Amino acid sequence: MRVELFDFDLPPDRIAERPMVPREAARLLHVTPSALIDRVVGDLPDLLRPDDLLVFNDTRVIPARLRGERGEVKVEALLHQRLANGCWSAFAKPGKRLKPGQIISFSHDLSAEVIEKRESGEIILRFNVEGAAFRDALERYGEMPLPPYIRRAQDDQDKGDYQTVFAAKDGAVAAPTAGLHFTEQLLEKLMSKGVARETVTLHVGAGTFQPVKVEETDEHKMHAETGEITPEVAERLNEARKAGRRIIACGTTALRVLESAADENRRFHAFDDETRIFITPGYRFKGIDALITNFHLPRSTLFMLVSALMGLDRMQAAYAHAIAHGYRFFSYGDASLLEPAAQ
Missing domain, CATH: 2.40.10.240 (QueA-like)
Incomplete structure (x- = not known):
């Protein structure tokens, strides 16, 4: 596909310089095949099902x-x-x-x-x-390696702001930003609702910010990132799938390692390796049923990924809505809950 299909105009003032306080006060655009609904991240306990399984990335950002x-x-x-x-x-x-x-x-x-x-x-x-x-x-x-689109100098506040509550394993040089919206209080509310959680690891590399410089997606060389899913987590994911529960990735990084570890029969396997998975429209998702993610750069591999999940037309409409209604973009910005039609 032509990379220009994934371009859009983003006003500079939509780029968030600081996260919302509290974190779960960030806005959340709920995207389904038929609706765009304005919510906040704190509404997730009302939006998710009691038997849903959320998967988070437990990588920790190093001062790289x-x-x-x-x-x-x-x-x-x-x-x-x-x-x-x-x-x-x-x-x-x-x-x-x-x-x-x-x-x-x-x-x-x-x-x-x-x-x-x-x-x-x-x-x-x-x-x-x-x-x-x-x-x-x-x-x-x-x-702390703040993204290049945050123009201000970093300060001591970023040491906490740019780290998720799940951070446990050193190795990332960029935050798994969808996880930044979660607090212990929000996680307790989700648990009370019956929403379970698991953690996987993908050490996010600086390549996630590299622009796509080719004209066709087939010509792009994807950067490598190291990931891990333990045998125990893989088995629990398989049990959840067998029980008919939805597996929802929190962030494109969790999604990429889940998809790297799933086979064509939608069964997960233990994973401890590099992944260069590049997801564009036409990809058949094997590991996840829905996604929580921030708003991404024009012409980026991540906007291509969400377009593969929801359809390019649907995501173009969602991003146009977000821009028109003042949503904040990128690492410290707002979030979206993407629920495609059931497979």
Whole structure:
């Protein structure tokens, strides 16, 4: 499909700079095949069924933006994906001037050697420390990696705002933003309603913000992200499906790992691997029945994903409604509940 089909005009003032307080006060557009209904996230206990199963992403955002020096040149590195032997894939500014063998100093006790430059614009860095020492250094010197469309400087408030209540496993360099709307109070209300929950892991990479630069979706090379579904969670998901319960992904990241772990018979398997799954219209969903997600960028792989779930025409109408009615977009913005026709 032509990428231009997924374009739309978004006024700059629709981009949220801060989350709503409290989190569940964010607006929620309920999208069905026949209706667009304005609600708030706090209404979810009234919108979901007592036997629904919500699946959240329990990745934790690490302070992945590092500022350092190579000689007299200032260098900013955004860590993208953990590799073996103390190495990380990263996006760097100014990346073109860096060469293999050069050392970037981030502090007196944290530095990295440029190991490789890739055609995709990424560089491979090997740090001088690993394991717990590296995690400690990141906490001391790293910054939260706010998305590029948030223009203001980050501050201490972002350390809490840009982390979900499910955050448990270090590795993400971007938040699974649909989960940002949930609080312990909202989760208690959902549990009282009978809505169950499970957690899976997808360590969100900076590639999620990379623009689609090709003209046809078939030409786009999807970034890799590491995910995990334990055997125990896979079995409980299968039991829920066998019982006829709906499996609802909270966020496109949870959806992507669920779809990566489901087979053609809609059965889940344990998963511990990279996924490059790229979902566009025509895709047959195997893992999920509905989705809670934020509003996404024009021409993005995520807008293509929601269009695959609901239909391109339906999502174009939903986004036009959201823009006209003042919904807030992107990571700190409002949310949508997408319920397609039953398969």
